[in-house]
Amino acid sequence: MKIQKLKEERKKNKLSFLIKESNEVFVNTLRRLILEEVPTLAVEDIEIKENSSALFDEMLGLRLGLIPLKTDLKSYERKEKCKCGGEGCARCELKLSLKAGKKGYVYAEEAKSTDPKCTFVYPTMPVVKLLAKQKVEVTMTAILGRGKDHAKWAPGWAFYKHEPEVTVGKVSNPELLAEKCTDGVFEIDNNKVKLVEDKVYDSNLLDYYAELDKGITVKYTDNLIFTVESWGQLSTKEILHSCADILLEKINELDALL
Numbered sequence: 001m002k003i004q005k006l007k008e009e010r011k012k013n014k015l016s017f018l019i020k021e022s023n024e025v026f027v028n029t030l031r032r033l034i035l036e037e038v039p040t041l042a043v044e045d046i047e048i049k050e051n052s053s054a055l056f057d058e059m060l061g062l063r064l065g066l067i068p069l070k071t072d073l074k075s076y077e078r079k080e081k082c083k084c085g086g087e088g089c090a091r092c093e094l095k096l097s098l099k100a101g102k103k104g105y106v107y108a109e110e111a112k113s114t115d116p117k118c119t120f121v122y123p124t125m126p127v128v129k130l131l132a133k134q135k136v137e138v139t140m141t142a143i144l145g146r147g148k149d150h151a152k153w154a155p156g157w158a159f160y161k162h163e164p165e166v167t168v169g170k171v172s173n174p175e176l177l178a179e180k181c182t183d184g185v186f187e188i189d190n191n192k193v194k195l196v197e198d199k200v201y202d203s204n205l206l207d208y209y210a211e212l213d214k215g216i217t218v219k220y221t222d223n224l225i226f227t228v229e230s231w232g233q234l235s236t237k238e239i240l241h242s243c244a245d246i247l248l249e250k251i252n253e254l255d256a257l258l
Helices: 024-036 057-066 174-180 206-212 236-257
Strands: 002-009 014-020 040-051 094-100 104-107 126-130 136-145 156-168 186-189 192-195 216-230
Touching: 014 236, 024 156, 024 216, 024 236, 040 057, 057 126, 057 136, 126 136, 156 192, 174 186, 174 192, 174 206, 206 216, 216 236
Parallel strands: none
Antiparallel strands: 002 014, 014 216, 040 136, 094 136, 104 126, 156 216, 186 192
16 A cells, blocks of 8 residues: 655645555545544533523533544543543543633633643634623533544544546537636636646546536546545544554454454
């Protein structure tokens, strides 16, 4: 198997790479491990000391649970694997608190964490809006979990597709193609159609363009384009490293059982 990095967009927490000499079965295994097995921190238990906002306690808890938390996999362990036996310790639990009584929006950055490395990913994400004299005070416990147990623990999104090969021949209606091409794959100059190679892999409309004009042909190779998008708890590389470790662990476990 060979891997070639195609594009890394750090501001978007997105990474794409080309996988050669592999197949859909293996690549889909990676996708499922990322979505279901790679652990992240998320708020699991909440003690609400005061909540006079317009949100019910359950809705406030749901919102806090779904806000992504920066995760340090080296410092935390899942409860079922922790030495404390799941009773709760600094190794398997993260404590946070949120107290606000000012009119206006309460943002995620106002929450205080006992671990400076593990705070809410998006500081300006609104939690609740308070009116005059309304207050919110909660303490939270975050733990490591997996996406297969609840979506709040999913580290991001992963998907794949076959590598496309686009050929531009004699286009009968360049004006129509220019009108329908919304992703910049084609440039039209003096009724001549030019393929923009850098945007081919990102396009999801190639088959549509081929249907519009017989001068456009699209074929797909056996190579696979794999894309990972992080919600921010972990970097894309951390997600992939964790995915690889989990895969090896499962293979070794199967080998021992055999």
